[in-house]
Amino acid sequence: MKRMIAFITALVVFLGIAFFKTGSSTTSTKSTNKIPTVGILQLQTHPALDAIHRGIIAGLKENGYVPGKTVKIDYQNAQGDQSNLKSMSQKFISEDADETIGIATPAAQSLVSAAGKTTPVILAGITDPAGSGLIKSDAHPGANVTGTSGESPLKSHLDLLRKLVPKAKTIGIIYTTSDHGGEYNAKKFAKICKQEGVKYKMFTIANTNDMQTVAEKMASEVDAVYAPQDNGVASAMKTLVSVTNKAKVPVIPAVDTMVKAGGLATLSVDQYQLGKLTGEMAAKVLKGKSTSNYPIKVISKGKMTINLSEAKKLGITFPKSVIKEAKTKGVIYK
Template sequence: MKKMVLMMLVGLLMVLVACGEDGDGVEAEVEENQADNEVTRDGADFVVGVSQIVEHPSLDRATEGFQEALKDAGLEVFYDISLAQGDNQNAQLIAEKFVSDDVDLIFGNSTPSTQSALNETRDIPIVFTSVTDPIGAGLVESMEAPGGNVTGTADMHPDAVFQAVELVEHLGYESIGLIYNSGEQNSVRQIELVNEVADENGLETHESTVSASSEVMQAAESLVGQTDVFLIITDNTVVSALESVLSVGQDESMPVFVSELDSVERGGFAGYGFDYFDIGYEAGEKAVQILQDGENPKDIPASYPQNLFLQVNEDAAEKMGVELTDELRERAEIVTTEEEGE
């Protein structure tokens, strides 16, 4: 019996270590910031627990923006960062650890990360970002008056889905392929909205669900022949494996519409979006209000992203067989695929 308990404790420790050490990009950024500020846990004014569901460029940018806001405010902060490797159970373990450590604030970078934190505490302030539907996820009572210990910034502009579907129709396509993780509440809500808007515009949709990033390639291939284009929502599982969809899109001349500007630069054809650094920074400003000014999260309105605009990737258009019209060039910001190492 003692041996079994010991094995369980060791297993739990390994999970927590893995959650905290995986994702060198974010960890390196945090270590660099700590070196610049010479902040240690004992010397910090505040300890902030950062729970990020998975490593991918958009979420990483949001974490960087959050840290930058606190740095600009002059706060001496020690960041305890943990990545959940796309696993909701890991996210729950991370939240439990932060509560046990009695951190001053929890930054939830994704819907499941923030929900896990809220499941564990109603006392520690929680600031979120990269959450698609804060009300539907049960995080806030309303965007204007959150009403609890949680506030933050959403990662879906109310007009983004409407404009994306309108663009698909405008370019002459008739059907949309959707890939998402049905276990992500934010993804389910987005898919419902895409289906509603597509139906209103006379477009067909076909869905393929995944539960892990390793399944994304097969899901994309299953939609070949059924749809004209892919529309990738802000689904953490799928975006972390976006290159799989891009590969199919290029091989089959199926344009890949995306919902994040980072994904456009990674090789998506087009997308309405915003810089995740900006919503992370705005979430950080709300954290400053809490930590420095003593405000209560329930009194700080949650907010939607600002400055929504269209980007089109010229390289991706060529690889996916899309001819860019003069009208589209005038309507969008034209970018090229971000090369590795740039």
């Protein structure tokens, strides 16, 4: 009888241990099969950044990460508020996002600060990421950060401006003081102007509220305006153009969406394709690729984009070569 009781006791203990291990194994499998979470932080709403966001989603999809099915997307828009950037970045980290993506330099900087050296951060079309303090170098980003950079073809922008406004003696260059990318592009463009013997004047805004006053002063002092890839200037583009149009001063911006908002023409890096490339890189990192030695990918070739209605308002005729290039390889806004 004692032997029987001992046997039954041993059997119960064995079955209990087996059940516990099976339960643990099931739990482990579920954890392994958990779909990853990607936090996407966008500085604010405007067409160029929105295009990057759409591209990111497309790039993830094409690489097997379908929102709601094989990946969870936590999308946050800070609407230009620095405190929102900080709280949203911290939210991603506290909720254990597998990866974060920053659209615009301030968003990327906030994510890098919150992530420390652990959670991967993917840069989405950031101008001068090394100069922004986000990485060590384009070739060897280091730590947990990599991504894409959109480098404006600045020399081509100057050549286009001189072709469309050949009588322009002084060019106004405007940027936002708090936008590193905007300042970087504006000062680099000014350096090219100096090298080419072109006279220029620099103008700055602290935020979009300054645009009306600064634009009025600038329009009275220059013959044409260059608007670099700058989030503040892009957001206030309609205000800028409303002022410069009255003075018959054309604006050559850096991005196609800024041409649509009233700029005359540009050679623009495709923001959607920039986002798509970012999504592809983000997918590879989710699959295990290390960020530290994953080089920054740069797109710098622009497509011709022109605004026919704006040219008509300003009394400017596009050269046939420019129209042909826009028709075959670019975009024409009517």
